[in-house]
């Protein structure tokens with residue numbers, strides 16, 4: 001049985017089980033949306049998994065041509081039905097092991113199929129949330145076809161032009177039977193979210209509970225316009241130099257050099273003509289680091305971006321913490337993600353307070369965030385799908401600008417080093433060294 005935990009969204013989620021059922025024609029970004037929803041939920045420590053019916057179908061029909069998807073082809077129809085049944089059976093088994101949000105990634109394009117999924121799930125006490133992605137933007141559809149054609153195992157080893165043509169034919173078969181979720185008649189009782197051209201228009205029907213509304217709110221904030229997120233720690237601080245944690249110190253002379261160099265690094269990475277919004281924490285070291293950036297960049301300070309609050313340990317070195325609070329020091333090393341400083345925070349707490357930041361980031365265009373080691377680890381873990389237990393041990397060097405660009409199948413990363421020396425603030429398990437070289441696994 002899953003333990004009683006408050007899973008980040010502030011609710012006891014172990015009694016809730018939701019099947020998010022994707023709906024829509026091929027090449028409408030369903031898998032992309034499914035992948036983002038799963039990433040968001042897992043970041044909040046909510047057990048989530050995606051069941052892609054295409055993967056099940058490939059066991060039986062690895063590289064079918066478009067006529068396999070002709071709904072008047074009985075053999076194709078039978079195999080596709082069997083694949084859906086196998087995916088749903090695995091999903092139900094996964095729910096029994098403590099799963100909370102299962103995402104059924106398939107076209108689910110007919111009313112019959114949706115009714116079958118709804119009946120099956122509700123018979124097992126699982127709530128159903130349909131998420132339909134509609135898209136009439138030819139550019140987006142073409143980009144999706146290109147992505148699918150290039151990356152799908154269905155077309156591996158085939159001529160790209162032939163693959164694209166076959167995929168278009170496959171879409172035509174689906175178009176013949178596809179029915180949008182019908183709000184006026186028999187599907188009115190369903191819980192659903194319809195996304196038109198991801199982010200342009202949404203329709204919501206009968207959202208029932210808090211977790212459903214969190215998922216819907218997240219999906220409503222997504223957009224697919226090209227953009228990047230830049231992350232930087234503040235320049236080296238006086239506390240970084242002396243190996244002290246927390247505090248609200250100003251920059252060291254080398255930290256000042258980084259602040260002066262940052263506009264050049266940003267220009268090199270962003271270019272001159274892209275409008276950029278800069279977010280800092282409310283602490284002096286991030287504000288000082290961002291102060292030489294061009295005045296036409298809008299700057300905003302967020303309390304939510306302040307460094308992890310180390311409570312009674314604020315201002316101490318790791319050696320002092322070990323001397324004064326040996327049990328706490330050991331407990332933190334044992335489970336760094338969950339350990340909460342006396343009178344302060346844990347990494348898990350930081351993730352919870354960062355949720356509005358993530359939501360705002362998803363809605364936004366280009367953003368540069370100047371923040372702190374722990375906060376940056378949490379934001380980075382969201383974009384790069386890092387395991388939460390490992391993320392607090394990641395090395396995030398000072399004086400380095402990180403550019404993250406969301407793509408259809410993951411996030412691309414580029415790092416720009418300022419080549420201004422700084423101490424390392426990374427610390428390995430058990431160590432109390434003031435400055436330590438990161439191990440290769442932490443990089």
Ligand SMILES: O=P(O)(O)OC[C@H]1O[C@@](CO)(OP(=O)(O)O)[C@@H](O)[C@@H]1O
Pocket residue numbers: 233234237240244245246247307308310371372373374392425427
């Ligand atoms: O979780 P650990 O690894 O202790 O890292 C967080 C620490 O990083 C530090 C530097 O050691 O952050 P910061 O970037 O704000 O200087 C501390 O202030 C903070 O407590």
